[in-house]
Amino acid sequence: EAAVTQSPRNKVTVTGGNVTLSCRQTNSHNYMYWYRQDTGHGLRLIHYSYGAGNLQIGDVPDGYKATRTTQEDFFLLLELASPSQTSLYFCASSPGQGSNERLFFGHGTKLSVL
Amino acid sequence: GDSVTQTEGLVTLTEGLPVMLNCTYQSTYSPFLFWYVQHLNEAPKLLLKSFTDNKRPEHQGFHATLHKSSSSFHLQKSSAQLSDSALYYCALSDRDSNNRIFFGDGTQLVVKP
Numbered sequence: 001e002a003a004v005t006q007s008p009r010n011k012v013t014v015t016g017g018n019v020t021l022s023c024r025q026t027n028s029h030n031y032m033y034w035y036r037q038d039t040g041h042g043l044r045l046i047h048y049s050y051g052a053g054n055l056q057i058g059d060v061p062d063g064y065k066a067t068r069t070t071q072e073d074f075f076l077l078l079e080l081a082s083p084s085q086t087s088l089y090f091c092a093s094s095p096g097q098g099s100n101e102r103l104f105f106g107h108g109t110k111l112s113v114l
Numbered sequence: 115g116d117s118v119t120q121t122e123g124l125v126t127l128t129e130g131l132p133v134m135l136n137c138t139y140q141s142t143y144s145p146f147l148f149w150y151v152q153h154l155n156e157a158p159k160l161l162l163k164s165f166t167d168n169k170r171p172e173h174q175g176f177h178a179t180l181h182k183s184s185s186s187f188h189l190q191k192s193s194a195q196l197s198d199s200a201l202y203y204c205a206l207s208d209r210d211s212n213n214r215i216f217f218g219d220g221t222q223l224v225v226k227p
Contacts (some may be wrong), residue, residue: 030156031213040123040219041219042203042217042218043217043220044217045214050213055128056212058214079172090157090158094213094215096213098206100146100163100164101207101213102148102160102163103150103158103160103215105157105158105159106157107156108157
């Protein structure tokens with residue numbers, strides 16, 4: 001089973017704070033994704049990447065930056081956190097060899113912005 | 115554009131009864147459809163996905179049939195178990211989606227004794 005590790009598991013910050021969420025996959029997957037999960041909205045794509053140095057915009061990118069430093073590591077940055085960004089964040093990876101490839105999810109980071 | 119619709123936010127049923135969770139989609143090209151399941155305090159994981167040869171995928175007693183004529187990929191199981199209680203996502207990708215997967219809003223399934 002493919003391994004995707006997120007850190008931290010829980011994070012509390014204040015409005016205006018600076019937060020970095022980390023994700024590492026050790027499966028040599030090309031694609032990595034950041035989603036947020038909110039009740040009633042399901043999984044919404046923030047940013048994704050198909051390789052080191054690449055960044056693609058998702059459906060809800062406002063207020064978020066992301067950086068793919070290596071094939072393994074994908075970071076999500078909230079430079080001025082707001083309460084509306086309180087959510088459960090999931091990172092996922094995929095081989096990306098074709099459109100029928102599945103996603104492998106990390107266990108999530110619960111972020112609270114006070 | 116691509117999209118997935120799950121009309122039921124919550125489905126509650128009694129153990130032993132059949133399960134059917136609805137999923138319809140819009141896609142420009144022939145899509146691949148997925149069902150992901152997320153148990154409480156766990157990550158989403160793949161339950162099943164459509165095949166290119168139109169075979170019906172099955173896993174853990176669940177199955178789904180891709181009906182292109184009605185743009186549907188409903189999830190079914192003949193007899194619900196308590197352990198089936200979870201959040202279920204229908205998802206879609208196609209060759210024009212640039213390896214994006216589009217998720218529906220999810221259906222919470224609650225199975226009661």
